[in-house]
Amino acid sequence: MITLQLLNGLVYGSLLIIMASGLVLIYGLRRVVNFAHGSLYMLGAYIGYSVSAYTNSQWLALLVVCFLMAIIGYLLDKFCFKILQDRDPIATVLVTYGLLLVFEDIVQTIWGKANYSLDAPEILRGSIELSGMPFPIYRLSIIIVGVLVTACLFLWLNKTRIGLFVRAASTDPLTTATQGVNTDWVSGSVVAIGAALAGIAGVVAAPFLSLAPTMGSDILVDSFVVVVIGGLGSFGGAFAAAMIVGQLQTFGAVYAQDVASLLPFLLMLVVLIWKPSGIAGSRV
Amino acid sequence: MSTVLELKELNAHYGDAHILHGINLTIDKGESVGLIGRNGVGKTTVVNAILGVATVRRGEIFISGKKLERIKHYSAARQGVSVVPQGRMIIPNLTIEENLILGSAVQRGGKWNLDEVYALFPILKERSATPGTALSGGQQQMLAIGRALMANPDLLILDEPSEGLAPVIVDQLAEIFVEVKNSGTSVLLIEQNLSLIVRVVGKFNVMAKGLIVDRGVVSGSDVRELHKHIMI
Numbered sequence: 001m002i003t004l005q006l007l008n009g010l011v012y013g014s015l016l017i018i019m020a021s022g023l024v025l026i027y028g029l030r031r032v033v034n035f036a037h038g039s040l041y042m043l044g045a046y047i048g049y050s051v052s053a054y055t056n057s058q059w060l061a062l063l064v065v066c067f068l069m070a071i072i073g074y075l076l077d078k079f080c081f082k083i084l085q086d087r088d089p090i091a092t093v094l095v096t097y098g099l100l101l102v103f104e105d106i107v108q109t110i111w112g113k114a115n116y117s118l119d120a121p122e123i124l125r126g127s128i129e130l131s132g133m134p135f136p137i138y139r140l141s142i143i144i145v146g147v148l149v150t151a152c153l154f155l156w157l158n159k160t161r162i163g164l165f166v167r168a169a170s171t172d173p174l175t176t177a178t179q180g181v182n183t184d185w186v187s188g189s190v191v192a193i194g195a196a197l198a199g200i201a202g203v204v205a206a207p208f209l210s211l212a213p214t215m216g217s218d219i220l221v222d223s224f225v226v227v228v229i230g231g232l233g234s235f236g237g238a239f240a241a242a243m244i245v246g247q248l249q250t251f252g253a254v255y256a257q258d259v260a261s262l263l264p265f266l267l268m269l270v271v272l273i274w275k276p277s278g279i280a281g282s283r284v
Numbered sequence: 285m286s287t288v289l290e291l292k293e294l295n296a297h298y299g300d301a302h303i304l305h306g307i308n309l310t311i312d313k314g315e316s317v318g319l320i321g322r323n324g325v326g327k328t329t330v331v332n333a334i335l336g337v338a339t340v341r342r343g344e345i346f347i348s349g350k351k352l353e354r355i356k357h358y359s360a361a362r363q364g365v366s367v368v369p370q371g372r373m374i375i376p377n378l379t380i381e382e383n384l385i386l387g388s389a390v391q392r393g394g395k396w397n398l399d400e401v402y403a404l405f406p407i408l409k410e411r412s413a414t415p416g417t418a419l420s421g422g423q424q425q426m427l428a429i430g431r432a433l434m435a436n437p438d439l440l441i442l443d444e445p446s447e448g449l450a451p452v453i454v455d456q457l458a459e460i461f462v463e464v465k466n467s468g469t470s471v472l473l474i475e476q477n478l479s480l481i482v483r484v485v486g487k488f489n490v491m492a493k494g495l496i497v498d499r500g501v502v503s504g505s506d507v508r509e510l511h512k513h514i515m516i
Contacts, residue, residue, distance in 0.1 A: 164386060175373040177358045178360070
């Protein structure tokens with residue numbers, strides 16, 4: 001039972017890290033707290049649903065969503081985040097929250113308010129036995145996707161030239177640019193990757209959670225808790241925080257149902273009092 | 285002789301503040317030029333105008349004969365001008381080696397690479413995996429110079445490199461600047477330390493109130509002679 005709960009915690013933690021890593025990257029490069037990130041997740045899930053329904057291929061849906069969300073992310077950066085980065089934080093919050101509402105309205109206009117569900121790919125259906133209990137293969141695959149995304153992002157940031165430019169620009173964009181790096185292009189690419197990750201999270205979550213126009217707002221709150229606990233702009237901190245929040249949510253749902261939804265916020269409160277800069281408290 | 289940097293009637297602003305009032309300056313290939321003047325006369329603004337940090341509202345900047353249009357922060361580096369900025373601006377979350385690799389972002393071919401920079405500054409190689417900001421002030425200056433050289437620039441701009449450094453370190457830096465100059469790289473040295481100017485550059489320009497008010501040749505000048513120019 002404990003093993004299954006741990007695995008369920010890892011499943012939700014994996015979804016959170018895919019979401020939160022996008023938020024971290026965007027904040028790290030543009031200093032923009034992106035409230036629209038949840039709506040990119042929702043949009044990804046709905047587009048994935050339609051592509052999957054039309055082509056009968058969840059894998060193709062994942063690819064199409066990845067591509068489309070990256071384009072949307074790049075356009076968001078070019079026409080919104082780039083302009084917002086030096087503005088008052090209140091302006092940033094208002095604009096990105098406004099975008100969240102716009103995207104929710106677009107989804108409701110196209111797909112309506114009904115809930116949908118997306119089937120898992122055939123190869124990932126069924127379950128395996130763990131500790132004498134059945135555990136869905138699809139949920140295990142979400143953990144694998146979370147690990148893969150984390151590993152790829154880690155390697156990209158730490159072992160490639162562009163990753164080095166991203167880390168440099170997240171700390172000192174001016175000095176990085178004066179070395180000849182087009183930091184606007186770097187930021188645009190990073191926001192595109194962040195948006196694609198949100199879309200991937202949406203498609204990955206779709207067979208596991210149902211599709212609803214409010215699904216973006218629900219996961220956005222937990223993702224922000226992860227980013228704040230981890231330290232704004234810290235990728236490693238967000239990873240640790242996502243795993244902790246994932247476990248808190250699943251164990252809380254079983255052992256402390258009345259206060260389960262409060263536990264992540266209590267943890268955030270404690271971390272903010274103990275270390276206001278978060279667990280890691282550093283840039284990307 | 286070809287020109288690596290030419291500033292024509294350069295007028296630069298920070299917001300509404302008009303800082304440079306028509307700077308004319310030419311640096312030829314292989315030449316080393318000094319820019320001297322008191323605090324606040326606009327020396328660093330000349331660099332900032334080239335880097336697109338200060339706004340150029342009138343006048344022109346030419347790098348290797350090509351006019352800089354719609355100046356971006358990355359434009360100068362891509363055309364062969366590297367800057368060692370005032371305050372060094374080492375990226376704190378990068379190691380020494382990563383700071384140096386950042387300098388090679390423009391990927392211009394030439395003499396300078398990691399091995400050459402490490403040969404010039406062995407201490408950087410010894411501590412290559414430590415964060416750049418863990419170094420002493422003098423070592424950070426070496427890192428900033430190494431990072432600028434990694435771009436294999438045609439022109440190296442040094443903005444107050446001796447600031448806050450012990451005289452013995454400044455002596456070491458002077459030797460390195462001469463070595464860089466002798467390797468064929470043009471140098472624009474912005475300094476208030478006149479003994480460093482005398483040792484490194486061939487020509488000097490004196491700035492006051494956003495203008496170049498005097499020019500001369502350093503050869504034969506001693507520090508007291510230069511000091512008279514600054515007092516103008």
